[in-house]
Amino acid sequence: MSEPIKVLVTGAAGQIAYSLLYGIAKGDVFGKDQPLTLVLLDIPPMLPVLDGVVMELQDCALPLLREVIPTDKEEVAFKDLDAAILVGSMPRKEGMERKDLLKANVAIFKSQGAALDKYAKKTVKVLVVGNPANTNCLIAAKSAPSIPKENFSCLTRLDHNRARSQVAMRCGIPPDSMKNVIIWGNHSSTQYPDVHHCMVNVQGKNETAFDVVKDDDWLKGDFISTVQQRGAAVIKARKLSSAMSAAKAICDHMRDIWRGTPEGEFISMGVYSSGNSYGVPEDLIYSFPVTIKDKSWKIVDGLEINDFSRTKMDATAAELVDERDTAVAFLGV
Incomplete structure (x- = not known):
């Protein structure tokens, strides 16, 4: 059995993450012999929901899942990561212009890119899902100059x-x-x-x-x-x-x-x-x-x-x- 890897999912209290986490934790992604620690990041108001997600993951009794770390703090979430799946983003609201959506998300992904740069492994593989995914991914990559741009990708x-x-x-x-x-x-x-x-x-x-x-x-x-x-x-x-x-x-x-x-x-x-x-x-x-x-x-x-x-x-x-x-x-x- 390999050493555990550390995988972050942001927006972890949301509906995409709810469908995603079980597949990761049971070995569908990183391999059936790869133990892992799941780090779950969301905003402070969502922490009670996140506690429920943690309980469910525990109740699945999955042999590969060594630890689950729920947090609202970037310095905890991004530390020593092997993989980061950035799902959380500001959703487009009724009446919101695309430029307003971009402005809100640029701030989020600049901050998360800087956190990757400061805390994560330089070999971390980063997948950006939150929309507008391509541009959010570019901003995160630009904000993490010590991590190769080739380590960043977005979901198509x-x-x-x-x-x-x-x-x-x-x-x-x-x-x-x-x-x-x-x-x-x-x-x-x-x-x-x-x-x-x-x-x-x-x-x-x-x-x-x-x-x-x-x-x-x-x-x-x-x-x-x-x-x-x-x-x-x-x-x-x-x-x-x-x-x-x-x-x-x-x-x-x-x-x-x-x-x-x-x-x-x-x-x-x-x-x-x-x-x-x-x-x-x-x-x-x-x-x-x-x-x-x-x-x-x-x-x-x-x-x-x-x-x-x-x-x-x-x-x-x-x-x-x-x-x-x-x-x-x-x-x-």
Whole structure:
């Protein structure tokens, strides 16, 4: 049995965390032989709720879970971390402008980035979930200069899973019969779900998604808008955001970071752009196709990009540039 690792979840009294914590604690993410300490951070008014979450985790009697530490203090939460899953953020309220949401979250993620820099291990892997996830992730990374920017990523795996599922349902096959869907850009309604490089296994034979679906208009139209608007559709139907599917996507994302991606397969993650891939501007957290080995990601370069894709990739990059510039202006990070 390995030495325990220390994993932080922020916004730990919230509904995404409630769906997430059991999966982490029972070994679905970091491995069935990896003991761990869970650190749960939330704001002071949520501490009584957090106590209830701790009791439930204790009552699960999970053999890998060595300790649970609930706290509202950053110096406790961020100390000696191996992994940080930053779920908590200021939600958008009725009548709130996007710039107001950005301003509130820039302050949160600047503070958490500084806490990572001061207290966490320099090898910590940081996943930002709280929205606007790409820009929050960039601010956290900029606020932690002693931790490599490559250690930061944001969640677009939920969009990736949504895209796989939509195509799979259309083809009448299980989602694991297809691979190499791509989510480009921002985790917002400008994201571009791309299946030009997606391969579908039908009765043992690999074919392109376009050949199997046989409906280019759907793949270039309703499919894209369905994935882009799926979060809003869930909220409209459920009156709550996508907690169960978000938690599953977080587990998928962190498991791939920890254990690597399968040979010949890539997944989507928001990662730091150095300006050297697909014409995406530097100094953005942008969702690319990546492979992962030894806890390090690598952008899958050299994929052919047609004019249809180029336009959509550029549009979501432009939104991210605007978000970044607005966020940086607020706090001068």
